[in-house]
Amino acid sequence: MIKVTALAKSYGNRPILSDVRAEFSSGHLTSLIGPNGAGKSTLLMLIARLLAPTSGIITIDGTDIASLAVGDYAKRVATLRQRPDCNMRLSVEELVTFGRFPHSRGRLTAEDRGAVNEAIAFLSLEPLRNALIDEISGGQRQMAFLAMTIAQETQCLLLDEPLNNLDMKHAVQIMQALRTLCDELGRTVIAVIHDINFAANYSDHIVAMKDGAVHAAGSVSEVVTESGLGELYGLDLEIVERQQGCLCNYFTQKGKTR
Amino acid sequence: MLVALVGIAALSIFFVFVGSGLDFAYIIPRRLTKLAAMIVGGIAVGLSSIVFQTIAGNRILTPAVMGYEAVYLLLQALLVLILGTSSLMVLGDYGNFLASILMMVAYSLVIHHWLFKGPQLDAGQPLLVGLVLTMVIGTFTQFVQLRISPGEFAIFQGFSLISFDRVEPVQLLWSTGFVAVVCLAGSRSLAVLDLMALGRDQALSLGVDYQRHVRLLLGLIAVLVAVSTSLIGPTAFMGIFVANLAYACARSERHRVTLPLGCLIAIGMFLVAQLSVEHVFNYRTTVGILINLACGAWFLALTLRFRDIA
Ligand SMILES: Nc1ncnc2c1ncn2[C@@H]1O[C@H](COP(=O)(O)OP(=O)(O)OP(=O)(O)O)[C@@H](O)[C@H]1O
Ligand SMILES: [Mg+2]
Numbered sequence: 287m288i289k290v291t292a293l294a295k296s297y298g299n300r301p302i303l304s305d306v307r308a309e310f311s312s313g314h315l316t317s318l319i320g321p322n323g324a325g326k327s328t329l330l331m332l333i334a335r336l337l338a339p340t341s342g343i344i345t346i347d348g349t350d351i352a353s354l355a356v357g358d359y360a361k362r363v364a365t366l367r368q369r370p371d372c373n374m375r376l377s378v379e380e381l382v383t384f385g386r387f388p389h390s391r392g393r394l395t396a397e398d399r400g401a402v403n404e405a406i407a408f409l410s411l412e413p414l415r416n417a418l419i420d421e422i423s424g425g426q427r428q429m430a431f432l433a434m435t436i437a438q439e440t441q442c443l444l445l446d447e448p449l450n451n452l453d454m455k456h457a458v459q460i461m462q463a464l465r466t467l468c469d470e471l472g473r474t475v476i477a478v479i480h481d482i483n484f485a486a487n488y489s490d491h492i493v494a495m496k497d498g499a500v501h502a503a504g505s506v507s508e509v510v511t512e513s514g515l516g517e518l519y520g521l522d523l524e525i526v527e528r529q530q531g532c533l534c535n536y537f538t539q540k541g542k543t544r
Numbered sequence: 545m546l547v548a549l550v551g552i553a554a555l556s557i558f559f560v561f562v563g564s565g566l567d568f569a570y571i572i573p574r575r576l577t578k579l580a581a582m583i584v585g586g587i588a589v590g591l592s593s594i595v596f597q598t599i600a601g602n603r604i605l606t607p608a609v610m611g612y613e614a615v616y617l618l619l620q621a622l623l624v625l626i627l628g629t630s631s632l633m634v635l636g637d638y639g640n641f642l643a644s645i646l647m648m649v650a651y652s653l654v655i656h657h658w659l660f661k662g663p664q665l666d667a668g669q670p671l672l673v674g675l676v677l678t679m680v681i682g683t684f685t686q687f688v689q690l691r692i693s694p695g696e697f698a699i700f701q702g703f704s705l706i707s708f709d710r711v712e713p714v715q716l717l718w719s720t721g722f723v724a725v726v727c728l729a730g731s732r733s734l735a736v737l738d739l740m741a742l743g744r745d746q747a748l749s750l751g752v753d754y755q756r757h758v759r760l761l762l763g764l765i766a767v768l769v770a771v772s773t774s775l776i777g778p779t780a781f782m783g784i785f786v787a788n789l790a791y792a793c794a795r796s797e798r799h800r801v802t803l804p805l806g807c808l809i810a811i812g813m814f815l816v817a818q819l820s821v822e823h824v825f826n827y828r829t830t831v832g833i834l835i836n837l838a839c840g841a842w843f844l845a846l847t848l849r850f851r852d853i854a
Binding site: 438 | 601734735736738739741742743744745746748749750751752753754791796797798
């Protein structure tokens, strides 16, 4: 379990996050939602230790993350950034192999190769295995980076907008893959997801952020309500419950957006 | 890679034996010393440029562009000014060499603080600052030069262009030792370098202690630059040329391919320049001028193209 207590982050005098408290339970998929600039990426990068908090504590299974060595932390938590870029000419397979670095430290074993193959197969990237990262589409690159984080085989995955650049089919495929990771492999997944319908239909918990603080947190049915989301985004919306799941319609507005 | 290796072997044999009259007493040992200097210098230039570009995340920056060599020349000018012509005697080969290494490491700390600690800069900014630094330090050096006597000036002149003629066997031995130690220390970072090329965040999340490696590698680069500059002189834009040619020629951009290839390219350039001076230009030009001319022109082309992209 990852627990965030009284977390604050500011750049200079400008507070970005203040007094953030949240819990992310093990073996579950938690979605982080909220408007642009709410501080979702900042929170995720603080958990990933890519940013240092101004104050506050983050613990993983009761241990303060600041006390763990970089190398050990990478065996427990894998991170996919919002806009992963790569200015190196690499094949998809080489990139995914980098995910094994925390375990292999550069010397690949048979086990490492197995994990790489599994991650590639898991996201159906077989046909792109030898393609170069800078010669595939944005969505395919996103998938390749996700495969790298999966190959890392960590208990916890932090994914910043994993659906970025993906078409409907691939987005569904990724969300199903994330569910498999939680349900069958017991992984903890925290993902920033902008598409409220994906968040509502695939997550166990939702943490909604607004203006650098947690606006609402809880199970899907607790957070995804017309009034709650309306207030979060400042939009009129309608939630339609269907047999296959719920559907949030925010496409038509009565007046100009608030 | 194999082609490069064979090419260099052929050039080396040509360089050592052609026109030597098979004089094993003087000419051939002398040429072998020069050849060794080219190899050690080439390795130092190739490694330092490519590794620096990787940690800077920028393909038009090299230690030379960031002012390392200018600082070296300033140090030499100051030494000549303070200690006079005897500076070489007083400090001896090692004294000067160690002073240079210390100076380079100190300068690395400045670069480290400014380039890697602050907020992320866009690609063009460090280049501009580097060139301005080089110019400012160069002007200081000129200022010092004007205060030294012509005799001292002649000594100093010797430092400021690439040349293999002044290489002394003892110094060569030291340099080889240092480069070997650096390679040994750096070889454990070879896999890490590939990850560092992905940037700080990606490297950190894959378990690389980024800050520690940046410090270690900048330290090793400082030693390499001190070795190459004191052994064969300032290489100016050569590093950029070598590194980018290595990226272009290599099929993979993994460091275990680009680093050796970069070294081979640097050695090859030294050999070609030296052979051209001896056989084409009949000593009417120097290796330094040839290399600066070729690489400077290429650097200009690169910055122009870089401006188009940025
Ligand atoms: N390096 C930085 N320096 C100063 N301010 C920053 C920095 N990075 C982010 N911010 C500010 O922090 C706030 C939160 O940014 P963050 O990236 O966490 O938002 P987000 O919720 O991920 O938004 P999005 O949905 O657009 O990705 C923004 O107002 C942004 O301007
Ligand atoms: Mg974000």
